[in-house]
Amino acid sequence: MHRRAVGIDLGTTNSLITASCGSGVEALPDADGLQLLPSVVQYRKNQTPVVGAIARAAAIDDPENTILSVKRLLGKSRSEILSQDPFLPYQFDDSRDDGAPAIVTTAGVMDPVQISADILRVLCDRAEVCLAGELEGVVITVPAYFDDAQRQQTKDAASLAGLRVLRLLNEPTAAAVAYGLDTKDQGNIVVFDLGGGTFDVSLLSLQRGVFEVLATGGDTHLGGDDFDRVVSDWLMQASVHTGTLSHSKRIELLYLANQIKHQLSETESVDVSYGAWTGKLDAELFTELTRELVNRTINTCRRVLRDAKLTTDAIDNIVLVGGATRMPVIRNAVAEFFGKSPLVNIDPDKVVAIGAGIQADVLIGNKSEHNFLLLDVNPLSLGIETMGELVEKIIPRNTTIPVAKAQEFTTFKDGQTVMSLHVVQGERELVSDCRSLARFELRGIPPMVAGAAKIRVTFQVDADGLLSVTAQELSTNTKSEIQIKPSYGLNADAIEKMLESSRDHAHADMESRALREAQLEATQLIDALASARKVDSRLLSAEEASRIADVVARLQSAISDGSSNQIHSLSEELNQVSGDFAARRMDLTIGEALRGHSIDEIEHSTDE
Amino acid sequence: MQQIKQNYFQLFKLSESFELDVSTLAENYRQLQLAAHPDRFAAASETEKMRAVQHSSYLNEAYDTLKSTLRRAAYLLSLHDVDVEQVKQSDLGMDLLLEQIQLREALDELPKDSSALPALENLKAEVTVKLANMERFFADELQRREFDSAKKCFHEMQFIHKLLAEIDSSEEQRLGY
Numbered sequence: 001m002h003r004r005a006v007g008i009d010l011g012t013t014n015s016l017i018t019a020s021c022g023s024g025v026e027a028l029p030d031a032d033g034l035q036l037l038p039s040v041v042q043y044r045k046n047q048t049p050v051v052g053a054i055a056r057a058a059a060i061d062d063p064e065n066t067i068l069s070v071k072r073l074l075g076k077s078r079s080e081i082l083s084q085d086p087f088l089p090y091q092f093d094d095s096r097d098d099g100a101p102a103i104v105t106t107a108g109v110m111d112p113v114q115i116s117a118d119i120l121r122v123l124c125d126r127a128e129v130c131l132a133g134e135l136e137g138v139v140i141t142v143p144a145y146f147d148d149a150q151r152q153q154t155k156d157a158a159s160l161a162g163l164r165v166l167r168l169l170n171e172p173t174a175a176a177v178a179y180g181l182d183t184k185d186q187g188n189i190v191v192f193d194l195g196g197g198t199f200d201v202s203l204l205s206l207q208r209g210v211f212e213v214l215a216t217g218g219d220t221h222l223g224g225d226d227f228d229r230v231v232s233d234w235l236m237q238a239s240v241h242t243g244t245l246s247h248s249k250r251i252e253l254l255y256l257a258n259q260i261k262h263q264l265s266e267t268e269s270v271d272v273s274y275g276a277w278t279g280k281l282d283a284e285l286f287t288e289l290t291r292e293l294v295n296r297t298i299n300t301c302r303r304v305l306r307d308a309k310l311t312t313d314a315i316d317n318i319v320l321v322g323g324a325t326r327m328p329v330i331r332n333a334v335a336e337f338f339g340k341s342p343l344v345n346i347d348p349d350k351v352v353a354i355g356a357g358i359q360a361d362v363l364i365g366n367k368s369e370h371n372f373l374l375l376d377v378n379p380l381s382l383g384i385e386t387m388g389e390l391v392e393k394i395i396p397r398n399t400t401i402p403v404a405k406a407q408e409f410t411t412f413k414d415g416q417t418v419m420s421l422h423v424v425q426g427e428r429e430l431v432s433d434c435r436s437l438a439r440f441e442l443r444g445i446p447p448m449v450a451g452a453a454k455i456r457v458t459f460q461v462d463a464d465g466l467l468s469v470t471a472q473e474l475s476t477n478t479k480s481e482i483q484i485k486p487s488y489g490l491n492a493d494a495i496e497k498m499l500e501s502s503r504d505h506a507h508a509d510m511e512s513r514a515l516r517e518a519q520l521e522a523t524q525l526i527d528a529l530a531s532a533r534k535v536d537s538r539l540l541s542a543e544e545a546s547r548i549a550d551v552v553a554r555l556q557s558a559i560s561d562g563s564s565n566q567i568h569s570l571s572e573e574l575n576q577v578s579g580d581f582a583a584r585r586m587d588l589t590i591g592e593a594l595r596g597h598s599i600d601e602i603e604h605s606t607d608e
Numbered sequence: 609m610q611q612i613k614q615n616y617f618q619l620f621k622l623s624e625s626f627e628l629d630v631s632t633l634a635e636n637y638r639q640l641q642l643a644a645h646p647d648r649f650a651a652a653s654e655t656e657k658m659r660a661v662q663h664s665s666y667l668n669e670a671y672d673t674l675k676s677t678l679r680r681a682a683y684l685l686s687l688h689d690v691d692v693e694q695v696k697q698s699d700l701g702m703d704l705l706l707e708q709i710q711l712r713e714a715l716d717e718l719p720k721d722s723s724a725l726p727a728l729e730n731l732k733a734e735v736t737v738k739l740a741n742m743e744r745f746f747a748d749e750l751q752r753r754e755f756d757s758a759k760k761c762f763h764e765m766q767f768i769h770k771l772l773a774e775i776d777s778s779e780e781q782r783l784g785y
C-alpha cells in the first residue's frame with residue numbers, strides 16, 4: 001500500500017510541499033496551479049487567516065496584522081528580535097513574561113509557532129486534496145544552521161498543525177539528496193543555499209547511497225532580503241529621500257527594491273522610478289553595492305572547507321539552492337571561488353522540498369529498504385557553563401549525529417547538595433556570547449567534601465538535531481533529566497491546550513481527525529509487526545506469539561469501533577508485549593556487531 | 609538502559625593496532641550505520657527508536673575515536689589499562705618541555721596580521737612531520753608492549769595536537785573568520 005507522506009520546505013520567504021505521485025517526487029500546486037506559497041500570513045477578525053500571495057500583497061495596507069518572514073522569529077526572544085530587526089511593524093505583547101515574541105493581531109495574540117502552524121496547515125490542506133486522503137507523516141526541512149530552540153519550535157509548529165513529523169531534515173542535506181539520487185554521484189558535494197533570510201553551506205561526501213555531512217556552516221541572518229535592503233538604501237540615497245518612512249511605505253519600498261533585484265538577474269540595467277525621481281541601476285553598481293554581502297557568503301564557504309580539511313579541488317560538484325542564488329553576482333562568485341560552474345539543473349526554489357519528499361517516502365516505508373542514508377552533523381557546539389562563566393564544550397560542532405557524550409563534574413563547596421547546570425550552544429568561550437538553551441538543577445547530592453561527588457552529565461542529540469540532557473550523581477544514582485525546551489515561547493502544555501481549543505473551535509471534525517490518525521498509526525504498527533514476524537518468526541516464542549496475537553485482535557476491533565484513546569492505549573500495550581521481540585530483531589541486525597555476542601547468547605539471556 | 613561495551617576494533621572488524629586502513633574503517637562504519645540508524649526505524653515503536661538512537665550514537669562515538677589518531681592512541685592505551693588522564697612528571701621529559709616552549713615562542717613572535725600566514729604554514733608543516741614521526745614511534749612501542757614509553761609518546765602527541773590547534777586558530781584570526 002502506498003502511504004501518504006510529504007516533504008515540506010517551510011521557508012522564510014516561500015514554502016512548498018512535495019510528494020511522490022507516480023513518476024517521482026513533485027511539488028504540489030494549489031487550486032490555481034501555483035506551487036510556491038509565499039510564507040506570509042494575514043490575520044483577520046473572526047475569519048480564517050489568509051496565507052500566501054494575497055497576504056503578501058496585503059502587507060502594504062495592513063502591516064500590523066500581516067506577518068512576513070515568521071521563520072526569523074522562531075526560537076528567539078522579543079528583545080533579540082527587536083535588536084536584530086528594529087523596524088518591524090508588529091505590536092508585541094509586552095504582558096508575556098516569558099519574553100516570547102507574541103504578536104498582537106486583530107484575530108488575537110499570535111505566537112511564531114502558531115503563525116508557522118497556519119502556513120503548514122494551508123500546505124497540508126493542499127496536499128490532502130492532491131493526494132486524496134490524510135497525511136500519514138511529514139519531513140520538514142530546517143536550515144542546517146538552526147539552533148536547538150529554532151528546531152524545537154519548528155517541530156512544535158508541526159504538532160500544532162496536527163502533523164506527525166518523521167524527521168526534521170537539514171535543508172542542504174535535502175538538496176543533496178535531490179541531486180545525489182538524480183545523478184548517482186560519488187564524491188564531495190558542496191550545497192550553497194541562499195534563501196530570503198538565511199544562508200547555509202554544507203559539504204557532503206556521497207558514497208554508495210550514504211550521504212555523510214562533513215561540515216556545515218552558515219548565517220541565520222543573511223539572505224536575499226539583505227540584498228533588497230541594500231537596493232532600498234541606495235534608492236533612498238539616490239532619490240535624496242529624507243525623513244522616516246511609515247511601515248506601509250517601508251514595505252512598499254522594499255517590494256520595489258525586490259523587484260529591481262529580480263530584474264537585474266535577467267538584464268544588465270534597470271530603469272527605476274521612485275516617486276518623482278527616476279534613475280538607473282546597472283549590474284556594475286549592484287555588484288559594488290552587494291560586494292560585502294557576497295564576500296560574507298564566500299568566507300563561509302572557506303570556513304566550511306577548512307572545517308572539513310579539504311580544498312576546493314577536492315569538490316566534485318557545487319549545488320545552488322534558494323531563490324537568491326539566481327543572482328549573477330552570486331553565481332559568478334561561487335564559480336570563481338570553486339573554479340567550476342555550479343549545478344543548477346533542478347529548480348533552486350524546489351530542490352530542498354523535493355529532497356524532503358524523497359526522504360519522507362523512504363521513512364514512511366514506500367521505498368524498498370536500504371535505499372540511502374543521511375548522516376548529518378550538529379551545526380553548533382553544545383556545552384555547559386563552568387566556573388568563571390566559561391563554556392566547557394561537550395559536543396563540538398560538526399559531530400555526526402545522533403551522538404551521546406558524557407562528562408564528569410564535581411562539587412566545589414563542602415556539603416554541597418545542589419548543582420545547577422546551564423546548557424549553552426555556540427562557538428565562543430564566554431557563556432554570555434553563546435545562546436542559553438536551558439538551566440536545570442540536580443538536587444539530592446549527598447553532602448561530601450568539595451570535589452568528592454562525581455556528577456556525570458550526558459548530552460544526547462537525536463537524528464533531528466534535538467538535545468536532551470541528563471545529570472547523575474554516580475555514588476547515589478541521583479538523577480535529573482530534561483528535554484531541552486526553548487527558553488521563550490510555548491511549552492508543551494500550552495501547545496496541548498491550543499491543540500485542544502483548536503479542536504473545539506476551528507474544526508468541528510478534529511476529534512474524528514484524531515481518531516483517524518490513531519487508526520492509521522495502529523494499522524501501521526500491526527502491519528510492521530506482521531512483516532517482522534514473516535521474516536523473523538524464529539525469534540518469537542510460542543507464548544509471546546499468542547500474547548501478541550491477543551493484543552492485535554483487541555486492537556483491530558478497537559480500530560473498527562473504538563475511540564482514539566482506546567486505540568492509543570492498546571497500541572501502547574502492543575508495543576510492550578512485542579518489545580522483547582523487537583529488541584531481539586535489532587540485536588540480529590546490529591546488536592551482534594555491537595555486543596560481540598552471538599545471537600544465541602542473546603536469546604538465552606532474554607529467555608530467563 | 610542497555611550499556612554497550614563492544615570493543616571498537618572488533619566492531620569495525622579491524623585488528624587491534626594503531627595503524628589501520630582508514631577506508632576499510634569508513635566502509636564498515638557506513639555498513640553498520642545503514643542497519644542501525646534511527647531512520648531505519650521511523651515506523652517502529654518508541655522503544656525501538658530509542659534503542660536505534662543508542663546504537664547509532666555508539667557507532668558514531670566508536671568511529672570518531674578510531675578516525676582521530678590521537679583518540680585512537682588513547683583508546684588503545686586504555687585497552688591495556690593505561691590511564692592517560694593521570695599524568696606524572698616522569699611522563700613528560702625535560703627535552704619535550706623545552707621544545708614545546710620553543711615552538712610556542714615561535715608562534716607568539718609572529719606578526720599579528722596576514723603577513724604571518726606563510727610562516728604559519730611552514731610551522732604547521734614542520735610540526736606535522738614531527739607528529740608523523742611520533743605516530744610511527746607510538747605504533748612500534750605499542751606493538752612491543754612498551755606501555756610506559758607509548759604513554760610518554762602519547763602525551764607528546766597530545767602537545768603537538770594542541771599546538772596544531774593553536775596554529776589553526778591563529779591562522780583563522782589572521783584570515784578574519
Ligand SMILES: Nc1ncnc2c1ncn2[C@@H]1O[C@H](COP(=O)(O)OP(=O)(O)O)[C@@H](O)[C@H]1O
Pocket residue numbers: 010011012013014015194195196197198223224225258261262263265321322323324325326327348349
Ligand atoms: N530571479 C531572482 N533574482 C534574484 N533574487 C531572487 C530571484 N528569485 C528569487 N529571489 C530571491 O530569493 C529569495 C527567496 O528565496 P527562497 O529560496 O524562496 O527563500 P526561503 O528559503 O527563505 O524561503 C528572496 O530574497 C527573493 O527575492
Ligand SMILES: [Mg+2]
Pocket residue numbers: 009011012171195196322352
Ligand atoms: Mg529555503
